[in-house]
Amino acid sequence: MRIAYGVMGYGRGHAMRTSAVLPELLAEHEVTVFAGGDAYEVLAPLYPTVRIPTIGYVYNDHGGHSAPQTLRRNFAPMTDLMFGGGGSELVEREFKARGIELVISDSEAWTHRAARRLGLPRISFDHVGIIAYCKPHFPPELWLLGRRDAIGYRTLMGVPERILIASFYPAEAAYPGVQVVGPMLRDEVLRVQPTTRDDGGGFLLAYFNKGEHQYLPHIDRALRLLDFPVVVYGTPFRGQIENLDFRAPSNAGFVRDLADCKAVLSTAGNQLIGEAIHFGKPILALPEEAFEQRLNAHMIERMGVGMRGDRLQLNPSDIDRFLGNYDWYRGNMREHARDGRAEARATLRRFIEEIRREQPLRAATKKRWGHTSVKVPEPPQVETEPTPKSRASQRRMVAPT
Numbered sequence: 389m390r391i392a393y394g395v396m397g398y399g400r401g402h403a404m405r406t407s408a409v410l411p412e413l414l415a416e417h418e419v420t421v422f423a424g425g426d427a428y429e430v431l432a433p434l435y436p437t438v439r440i441p442t443i444g445y446v447y448n449d450h451g452g453h454s455a456p457q458t459l460r461r462n463f464a465p466m467t468d469l470m471f472g473g474g475g476s477e478l479v480e481r482e483f484k485a486r487g488i489e490l491v492i493s494d495s496e497a498w499t500h501r502a503a504r505r506l507g508l509p510r511i512s513f514d515h516v517g518i519i520a521y522c523k524p525h526f527p528p529e530l531w532l533l534g535r536r537d538a539i540g541y542r543t544l545m546g547v548p549e550r551i552l553i554a555s556f557y558p559a560e561a562a563y564p565g566v567q568v569v570g571p572m573l574r575d576e577v578l579r580v581q582p583t584t585r586d587d588g589g590g591f592l593l594a595y596f597n598k599g600e601h602q603y604l605p606h607i608d609r610a611l612r613l614l615d616f617p618v619v620v621y622g623t624p625f626r627g628q629i630e631n632l633d634f635r636a637p638s639n640a641g642f643v644r645d646l647a648d649c650k651a652v653l654s655t656a657g658n659q660l661i662g663e664a665i666h667f668g669k670p671i672l673a674l675p676e677e678a679f680e681q682r683l684n685a686h687m688i689e690r691m692g693v694g695m696r697g698d699r700l701q702l703n704p705s706d707i708d709r710f711l712g713n714y715d716w717y718r719g720n721m722r723e724h725a726r727d728g729r730a731e732a733r734a735t736l737r738r739f740i741e742e743i744r745r746e747q748p749l750r751a752a753t754k755k756r757w758g759h760t761s762v763k764v765p766e767p768p769q770v771e772t773e774p775t776p777k778s779r780a781s782q783r784r785m786v787a788p789t
Contacts, residue, residue, distance in 0.1 A: 389740060390418045392488045394499025397425025397442030399597045401659035402494045402514065405554060408572035408729050409513075409736060410435055413492075417740070420486055422479060422499050438482055440498050441465045441475040469497055480506060490743055492736070493545075500545045509743045510548035513736070515658040516541060516680055521551050521566050522559040527686050530679065537679045549746075550739040554728050556662040557687045567735050570728030571662020576640055578727075582647040582667040590650030591617040591633075592707075593669075595642075597655050599623035602676075606702060608632075613704045619645050651714065653707070655699070656681040656688070665693055665725050670717035672710040674699035692720035 391413065396402040403426065413419050414435070421435050424442035431437050443465050444458075468475045479502040482488075491503040495514040503510045512521075519534060520541040526534040551566040553559070559568055583590075594611065596602040599622035611618045611632055618632050621642055625634040635641065643663075646652070652664045656675035661684060664671050671694035675681035685696035694717055695710045 389489045389744060390487050391420070391740075392483060392486070392491045392499055392503075393419055393421045394440075394491065394493040394496030395421060395423040395427040395431065396495035396514070397423055397427040397440075398444035399657065400426050400430055401597070401657040402496075403427040403430035404574060404659045405514070405572045406431065406494055407434075408574050409733055412733055413736070416737075420482070420488075422482070422496065438478075440479055440496075441468060443469075443497070469501060476502065483508070489747070490740065493548075495545075497544050500548070504546060509550075509746070510546075511550045511552060511736070511739050511743070512545065512548040513552040513554070513732070515553060515555055517551055517553045517566075518555050518559050518568070519680060519683070520545070521547070521561065521563050522553065522568065523562050525557075525559075525687065525690065526683070530682055530686065533679045534683065549743060552732060552735050552739065554658070554662075554732060556658060556665055556684075556724070556726070557691060569731040569735065570726030571659065571666070572729050572732060573663065573666055573727045574643075576643045577646075577663050577666060580643055580647045582669070584668065590648070591619055593645050593649035593652050593654075594618055594620045595652070595654040595660060596620075596622035597657060597676075602655065602674075602699065604700075607699070610702050610704045610707060614707060616650075619649065621645075651711065651717075652694075656684040656696070658684055661688065662726070665721055666727065668718060668721040668725070670694045670710070670714055670721075672697055672707065674702060691724050693717050693724055 393406065393410065393413070395406050403423070406421070406427070407430075410419065410421070419435070421431050421437040422440050423431055423437055424440045425444065428437060428439050432439070444461075465475065467473060475498055479498045483502055483506060488508060490511070491499050491508050492511045492513055493499045495516050500510060500512075520538045547563060549565065551563065553566065553568045554570065554572050555568060556571045561568065592611075592614065603620075603623045611620070612630055614631060616631065620632055620634045621637065623634055626636060627634055635645075646663060646669065647667050649669060651670045651672065652660070653672040653674065654660055656673040658680075661671060661673070671688055673685040673688050673694060673696045675685040675696065676699070688694040689696055695713065697706045697710070
């Protein structure tokens, strides 16, 4: 089939997940990637890629999200997305010129909406869908934010014909046609064997997805006060400064450092968390204000593989408390390590074949009745913390003090 693969351009996690399945898709189908921002920079050198608009957060001087500036920055692209404009016209024109028959989207709104307007079938393949199409473990303090984001996501993306979700934690589907698999482990990750340091040695790996805004003076001070080395990715800085080693972006280098480190301090992206759990590295998660990352950080604590911290108020005692529970976190890793790539590839293949078989019926229906817009179903009831399956399970989910 001729497939358009849309990739959200904010951050690198969407591109990393896409890279885990693109080679196999390209071997069987004619695939064009549609991406902007960070995802375009990662994918364009490797795959046929069309640059498209993207939306994202704008940061204030304190390293947090600035709502007024984010609204101003995204006003023009959101107007383009919702009501049509140069970006929407570009995507639709490319779809028609390339004879696109199916759209796969990783949280990418322009390709989703162009597919709906053109009557093309869609497969959603991302992590954010766990909020909108599943019943994850929303903690009570985040329940209203979760409902808000779930409704907003379904309004923007709709409910595609098939939904595939990659997640480091499990969740119950709320719609038919939803499949949840483990995190996408890339070839670079699977080729590397982790080292373990239970003697107190090793280094801390620090990663910030937008370090030019997130790596604040109080974080730098907290890391410099540690009595062991710290390798830092995601900032504009380079070179060795005291115990800090600032490194340039490198997929292979980052994976090697992730495998060799003692533990990870980072923002709470799903892709990195899944890879850290695979290597058995405890995570001190400093989530952004986005609900998805806050939920990820909550699940890290609930699973007992790490601790959530406050990125805006991090201090050395937080890191000491995290490392004080290191052995307990390490002991829980094996239970939660998963590789969902094989299952995701098999599921995508099945979804594509099902859609291929449905196409003649869809074309006949469209010819007879005309194309109609997709109505977004009423949001399902989202459950708060479910009762663990057993007392032993409950004990595992309670972090030590």
